[in-house]
Amino acid sequence: MKDRPCHHNHPHHGHRPSLRTPVLSLDQETIAYDGCIALNDISLQIGCGEKVALIGPSGAGKTTLLRRLYQLRPGECAFIHQQYALVPQLSVFHNIYMGRLDHHSTLHNLRTLIRPGLREREEITVIAESLGLAEKIWTRTGALSGGQQQRVAIGRALYRGGSILMADEPVSSLDMVQGREIIQLIVDIGQTVISSLHLVELSLEYFDRIIGLARQQLAFDLPAGQVSQADLDELYG
Amino acid sequence: MVRTSLSFLALAGIALLFSDLSISTLDPWQELGRMLQGMLSPRITDPWELARGLARTLSIALLGISLAVAGGGLFALYFDHRPVRLFCAFIRAVHELFWALLLMPLMGLNALCAVLAIAIPYAGVFAKVYAEIIQESERQATDSLPPGVSRLSGFFFTTLPLIYRDLKNYTSYRFECGLRSSAILGFIGLPTLGYHLETAFSEAHYSEAAALLYCFFLLIISLKYWARPGFIVVPLVAALLLTSWESSLSLANITRFLSYDILPWPMREAGFYDGSRSVAFSLWPTLLWCKQVLVEQALPGLWLTLLLSQIVLVGSGLFALSGFPPATTPLSSPAGRGLAHLLLVALRTTPEYILAYCFLVLWGPSMLPAIAALVLHNGAILAYLSARDADGIPLPFDASEGRLNRYCYELLPRLYGRFLAFLFYRWEVIMRESAILGILGLHTLGFYIDSAMSVDHLDTAMLLILVTALANMGVDSCSQEIRRRLRISAEFTSST
Amino acid sequence: MRPKTVVNTLIALSALLWLGDVAWGQELRFTAIPDQDTARLEQRFTRIADYLSQEVGIPFSYVPVKSYGASVQAFKNNQVQLAWFGGLSGVQARMAVQGSQAIAQGEEDQHFVSYIIAHHSTGLQPAETLPEAMRGMSFTFGAKGSTSGRLMPEYYLRLHFTQAPEKIFQTVGFSGDHSKTIALVQSGSYQLGAVNFKVWEKELTRGTIDPGKVQVIWKTPEYPDYNWSIRGDLDQQFGQGTAAKIRQALLSLDDPALLDTFPRRRFIPADNSLYLPILETGKAIGIFR
The missing domain is CATH 3.40.190.10 (Periplasmic binding protein-like II)
Structure with missing residues (x-):
């Protein structure tokens, strides 16, 4: 992430979103699956360097919106999945390595599966260290705790690289303490961050822009400081 | 897990060194051409016979499996008792063909014999798998029941609802196996599809044989459209009402079978030729007879059976691992999947005997045709199960597009444990299947059993069946031990 | 039940009803495995059953089997009372049921x-x-x-x-x-x-x-082969003289279409002693112990 800055000179925290160079934008987007509306008439722009939280009741369309945003720039986005996207039988190393499967030839990938090369070892060790997983790098991912597994998922996104970090409910299966750690990590390492979250207080605490989704529609899109209890009540009401 | 796989691979390699893999055919093309011509020009000579064969195959499978589900379910509830476990291990260690051969003298060649021949070994299998599923189910609901609730009512109110899906998945898979077994029982004269198939095939009426096979493929493919819990009751009731239960089960026959026919020969020898049917108990000659059967038939048969099953086990595994990708959603297009599934149905539904014959014509008698036939048959079953398993694996939407990448990183690591579990389940099946290989001149245990049966040496056959059952139980407990060590189970959920 | 299920149910029921087996009555049953062309045995041998029923005056029915072993078991267990055996299976079967007799053989079977x-x-x-x-x-x-x-x-x-x-x-x-x-x-x-x-x-x-x-x-040198054999208790089960009538019916069978089922030119008398060489041979190679 660090090696790929925004195409914008000085991203400052606290600015109005509209003032930044938009890296992702949707214009009156409607998505339907099998005749069911999944997103209805959504327009939004996300600027470089923003930290955006998506909140709303389950079924509101958060995941769909995230995926749609991802598709806008798949080459620049890294996606942190919920834990199920990890392969529990593979080592931490390999799960992180999977972030760049499509950057390498299949032959190289096969070789790495059996015997990883020196370069990959070094690169991934650096990432693992930054996530506090240095000692676990050859451990089966399935044997790790929930928090550690979530770090592996982050590691995969980090290794993939790209200026936009997306996360779908990254802390849904963690307790509050672990959840805070992980969110802090995501917000720190990502340049532009978009994450769906089911915990409103964490969103308000760590993100600077909050998008509320309800019934497949945009309910509100406000800086974190301006979200009122009334907004939230209406969103979840 | 990797180490276990590699050691199995090495064992199979060593087994190959001991095997005769020569190719000795000279003019296979005329016969193969006739077979191919038959396959391309299927002909139904008697639609009525075909329909009746299909209906009987279906009825016998339905009734056999239903009985097995009931029996197996009951045993599963009491599976923590050692005698129950041993009993189940024993009844499933004897192949349905041997059960049929054993029951045939008692009740004749009829539907009842066929139904029981399927129901008995399948009940043993169901008991074991159901018990495993129950064991892995959440126990909280059961544990929170007030004391004094009977095990059975506790089961119906708490455990069953939790595991219903798994039971259903597994049972539906076994139903397909039951249909295959039902058809195969026709080979020894029971009134199912295999009866006509074997006739057409051995008379070299290949067009007719092809038509019968294709109809059977269609029946298997159609399963997923109608074999559902809600509907299955209807054909089941129909089968129950309409199967001819006429059977010549007579007490005299059973008594004679148990108290005379299966007694060791030295005990019967004196009274056999003079017609008196007298039995003389003689320990030493009986022991000598046992020793002779064991040394001359059981041991060489066991050696060849183990050799063959080890090679086939690994071969089937390799075939399945390379054969399932075209049949699974994450790796294949819908058209490709359809084609792959068709091929897998054809391979796993064509009786091994027919496959073995084709390869025999192609390569001449050696272990090679046996290996090829059993690997294709079992590999296709494993590939089908693995593909079904892979279909249930949710891939992240941004997973690598490369198919080999997906295969190696996403699918294989996830399903390998379960794949090994399936494979070890097949181990004992493969051991039992080697019985069909007499045509290849391979003297496996099954060959000796069939030989003894065909010359009315029921005592020898019984002793050999006992040895086979013990060997199967050994292999079974060995595979269980390996699975326990690797902490893998087949968990028949399609993990979503 | 939804209407579709009901329709399916009806179709399935009627199909199975139509295909269902018809139970046998009390008949004299026989089995036969010809040495060639084993296709459609039931149709072909039902005509033999009809002929025998007509000649002997009791109903006959044909029981199809796939192997000599199965035919011997069926004979042993009184599931059939009459059988067209190979030389070896005939000896096995007659030894297993006391008093059983070979009653006829094909003309060709003297010099097989x-x-x-x-x-x-x-x-x-x-x-x-x-x-x-x-x-x-x-x-x-x-x-x-x-x-x-x-x-x-x-x-x-x-x-x-x-x-x-x-x-x-x-x-x-x-x-x-x-x-x-x-x-x-x-x-x-x-x-x-x-x-x-x-x-x-x-x-x-x-x-x-x-x-x-x-x-x-x-x-090989010539040997006796296929034969018709009856259980020793046939007359007890179906009345005195039944065996003799069956034998007579077989010996006087002259319809080429029926004889072609086996296929034999005609049937001639036979008795157990004809097959002693088979028993001796069987003993020599360990089939009889």
């Missing part, structure tokens, strides 16, 4: 022979004695319980080579069936095979045999 056939690549030529060059080749019998496909050929092989077939040959298979033996030797899958002379000659006239690829290299 088996052929040893060889693929042309073996270089073996027709000879008076079994050629020594057979050793170490691959060989297939027919069915394990067959007189012409296994018992007699094995007996003469043992007699000549004084060894078990497994020792004489490199591989010994059991094709299960005379036609398959011919097909397997013709394709060179097995170098040698033992086959019933009637099946060989029929396939020769049908043109399925290519004389350039496979030929007869040796003939």
